Amino acid sequence: MRAIDYQSMTDTFVIVGGDAAGMAAASKARREDPDLEIVVFEKGEWVSYGACGLPYYVKGEIQSLESLVSVTPEEFREERDIDLRTGHEVVEIDPDARTVTAEGDGGEVVQPYDHLLLATGAEAVAPPIDGTELEGxxxxxxxxxxxxxxxxxxxxxxxxxxxxxxxxxxxxxxxxxxxxxxxxxxxxxxxxxxxxxxxxxxxxxxxxxxxxxxxxxxxxxxxxxxxxxxxxxxxxxxxxxxxxxxxxxxxxxxxxxxxxxxxxxxxxxxxxxxxxxxxxxxxxxxxGTGVRPRTGLAEDAGIELGPTGAIATDAYRETNRPDVYAAGDCAEATHVVTGEPTHVPLALTANRHGRAVGQTVTGTPVEGGGVAGTAAVKVFDVEAARTGILDHDEARAAGFEPVSETITAKSRAGYYPEGGEVTITLTADRDSGRVLGASLVSEYGEGAVHRSHAIVAALTEGTTVSELENYDLAYAPPFNTTWDPVLVAAKVLGGDLRE
Structure with missing residues (x-):
């Protein structure tokens, strides 16, 4: 990130996109600088909502669509003093003139900016087949x-x-x-x-x-x-x-x-x-065939994309155009294992990086951190989690020599009247012993997802398998066995590496 004289900055922060990254940036910037002018353009009517909850709304476990909204547009406008303009689609960015052009019910708006955040998110990808336009x-x-x-x-x-x-x-x-x-x-x-x-x-x-x-x-x-x-x-x-x-x-x-x-x-x-x-x-x-980053505005404005097809940024989310940032599902991030750009369209990444941009534009540059590709899913009565690098071809391409082991262990003490099993696949680099990734699955409530958090920490710190074996994880019969399944997986894989 280039050096910026924040004392000479003017005071308009414009954000394109009103979901996780955009509104996290707006809220953090407002907390850091009460006098900053913050303008957010959102083409839809909804902002700051939990898209991950939509399947549960369709299912009926969540009764109100509005309950997925974290902060309403009125709260952003009235309580946080953010100029939020819903129903406004940004159609052009001019980095040389430092303006964005938006279209809404009231006509065209040309808005100058001093700092600009692109938080345009991702869009669903339809497979290249006939019939996707059909009703139903x-x-x-x-x-x-x-x-x-x-x-x-x-x-x-x-x-x-x-x-x-x-x-x-x-x-x-x-x-x-x-x-x-x-x-x-x-x-x-x-x-x-x-x-x-x-x-x-x-x-x-x-x-x-x-x-x-x-x-x-x-x-x-x-x-x-x-x-x-x-x-x-x-x-x-x-x-x-x-x-x-x-x-x-x-x-x-x-x-x-x-x-x-x-x-x-x-x-x-x-x-x-x-x-x-x-x-x-x-x-x-x-x-449900995946998503791709929305990058059309960025490309038209001469903003570079990275190898993943998402917007390329430095560690502070700044693009190749001065004072233009990108965060969330439209932007790349750095993988903590490989150190290379990756595209991880998940909510936590968007919130973290949006918050970091909000702090950066108010005078304190913050990186926001890398990603491990951590994800979780519930399917009926099963839960699963993954983190890091699991695919052996991907690991080899990153310079590692991967080795994996899969174990199944009890989720709670054997004498405890409840519980089940957790299956863990743990992957490491044969040469260095570094933990590269893991995949976990269990019955819902038996801890596959929460156990993945220990492995995320190991990935972030560059921990070896032998070091993971000695993690001091909590133990009590209602929660796990004396040797947590994560430790069992590390012991088994560690044995392979020591042979």
């Missing part, structure tokens, strides 16, 4: 997407309101429940939405191009999650690339509850998922 094909990348999906669930249940119809997981066995539906993609969104739909009585078919779900996790974790999905009557089509979403004209479709979604007379509705080996009839399809 959904993605889940925004609050409006979540609202549409929940309305679909309500309509599919004979027009009842969702609150009346929601009777929890047992609804799977009710005759008036609807289906079948298709979920394309076996990542976080795909699996969480498979649970949400199955819990509401839908016959769920999940299609995954690779031969396992959760490809960023270990094979042991993927297998455990896949087995559990099958136990919960989710039909898995693994190693099955979707070739087409087939549709029929609305006039020819079977009778059903009327849709609130606008349709033309000749609008086609999805009726089947077509693979190389099968044609599966469906009434709805959820596309």
């Amino acid at each position: 094909v959904y993605t889940l990348g925004s609050m409006s997407d979540g609202k549409e999906l929940r309305e679909y669930v309500a309509r599919a249940r004979d027009g009842e309101s969702f609150q009346q119809a929601d009777r929890g997981p047992a609804c799977r066995y009710l005759e008036d429940c609807s289906g079948p539906v298709g979920v394309v993609g076996g990542g976080y969104i795909g699996l969480e939405m498979a649970e949400a739909l199955a819990a509401n009585g839908f016959e769920v078919h999940l299609f995954q191009r690779s031969d396992r779900v959760l490809t960023g996790f270990s094979e042991a974790t993927s297998e455990a999650v896949a087995d559990h999905l099958r136990e919960r009557d989710v039909a898995l089509s693994l190693g099955s690339e979707v070739l087409e979403l087939a549709g029929s004209e609305a006039s020819e479709a079977s009778d059903g509850a009327s849709s609130d979604r606008t349709q033309s007379d000749d609008a086609a509705e999805v009726e089947a998922v077509v693979t190389a080996d099968d044609r599966v009839p469906v009434e709805m399809v959820l596309l």
